[in-house]
Amino acid sequence: MSADDPSTILAASPAAASGLPHVVTPTAYDGILLAGFGGPEGQDEVIPFLRNVTRGRGIPDERLEEVAHHYRHFGGISPINSHNRSLKAAIEAELAARGIPLPVYWGNRNWAPFLDEAVQDAATAGDTTLLAIxxxxYSSYSSCRQYREDLARVLEATGLIGTVTIDKVRQFFDHPGFVHAFSEGVTAAVKELVGDGVAADRIRVLFSTHSIPTADAQRSGPRDRDFGPGGAYAAQHEAVAGFVMAEVAEAVPAAAETGWELVYQSRSGPPTQPWLEPDVCDVIGELPSRGVDAVVIVPLGFVSDHMEVLWDLDTEAMEAAERAGIRAVRTPTPGVDPAFVSGLVDLVEERRNGTPAADRPHLTDLGPWFDVCRPACCENVRAGFTPAISGVAP
Structure with a gap:
């Protein structure tokens, strides 16, 4: 199978089975599948959850406890399941408001409710043509391809290949609905700081996202395009951050003097393995020597207040700012912002209606991203390629 001669895509609807980058044939979906990461909801669930997250890597429980204390600090409860329950309800409400009669099924990669259950529930209800969100x-192994592999694994494990088809909406990093909350949050933070007398050129905006192995970053996105040393993953974040800062400067003219950069957080690999840098806390520690009095921390890589936001940013990054003696403001994630929820349903309508790529909203030159991922997109260097839905095989 190749990009020039794409054959049937694994478990795809007829419209997506051609393997073309953007599907422009309308598709009558039966249901929406909301695919989440999952998280523990009690102290007894923390280590089993982390075992699931790190499955196949042979990491002993003693090392997992080093991460577990982040969850234990919050009673062993990750906020992610609660956020996804709220997001599911908000999507259902938006679908109903638009008169779109589609049920929403929710399943997670790493903890209950699992994707297996969600797909089986859909099939039992007779909803066999699904569209996943x-x-x-963004594009990387862990943020896109791994979800696609999980869904292929679920179909195989449940025996539903040939019965259930699953397509997936495009990566929505530069969709206006996703970007809206970040633009509003940074604008409000800079306006507040300038209003309090902080000089705009002494404010630094740090756009933070989850660090990933450098080798995985370099392989993110399709191979036929050079995105730079950080691959499509870093390029997408940089492009969105640049758009946000341009919007902020329009709303707060003084912000044209405000500097910004992309930083990373939540590294979990061994010290010998290169991961994307610089670390958010390291950068905050350097800011006073760079003439910075205040920092705006933007969780650009996250759709809601995950544990990584609560611990790495609200706890560790804020402590780093306190040690550095500078003021810090953390801006909101999209969560269930009405613009974000509306944007997700817009993505559903794109696929239901077969909207041409030229008519799809996007805020950077990198979009609109693909409906069907390209060959060899987002390889996992450690594990290689395994079957995945919604993409042309390597």
Whole structure:
């Protein structure tokens, strides 16, 4: 199978089976599948959850406890399931308001409710043509391809290949609905700081996202395009951050003097493995020597207040700012912002209506991203390629 001669895409609807980058044939879906990461909801669930997250890597429980204390600090409860329940309800309400009679099924990669259950529930209800929305906006192995592999694994494990088809909406990093909350949040933060007398050129905006192995980053996105050393993953974040800062400067003219950069957080690999840098806390520690009095921390890589936001940003990054003696403001994630929810349903309508690529909203030159991922997109260097839905095989 190749991009020039794409054959049937695994478990795809007839419209998506051609393998073309953008599907422009309308598709009558039976249901929406909201695919989440999952998280523990009690102290007894923390280590089993982390075992699921790190399955196949042979990491002993003693090392998992080093991460577990982040969850234990909050009673062993990750906010992610609660956020996804709210997001599911908000999507259902938006679908109903538009007169779109589609049920929403929700399943997670790493903890209950699992994707297996969600897909089986859909099939039992007779909803066998599904459109997936993953709660991750950018392109990389962990944020896109792994979800696609999980869904292929679920179909195989449940024996539903040939009965259930699953397509996936495009990565929505530069969709206006996703970007809206970040633009509003940074604008409000800069306006507040300038209003309090902080000089705009002494404010630094740090756009933070989850670090990933450098080798995975370099392989993110299709291979036929050079996105730079950080691959499509870094390029997408940089492009969105640049758009946000241009919007902020329009709303707060003084912000044209405000500097910004992309930073990373939540590294979990061994010290010998290169991961994307710089780390958000390291950068905050350097800001006073760079003439910065205040920092705006933007969780650009996250759709809601995950544990990584609560711990790495609201706890560790804020402590770093306190040690550095500078003021810090953390801006909101999209969560269930009406613009974000509306944008997700817009993505559903794109696929239901077969909207041409030229008519799809996007805020950077990188979009609109693909409906069907390209060959060899977002390879996992450690594990290689395994079957995945919604993409042309490598």
């Amino acid at each position: 993953a709660t991750s906006a």
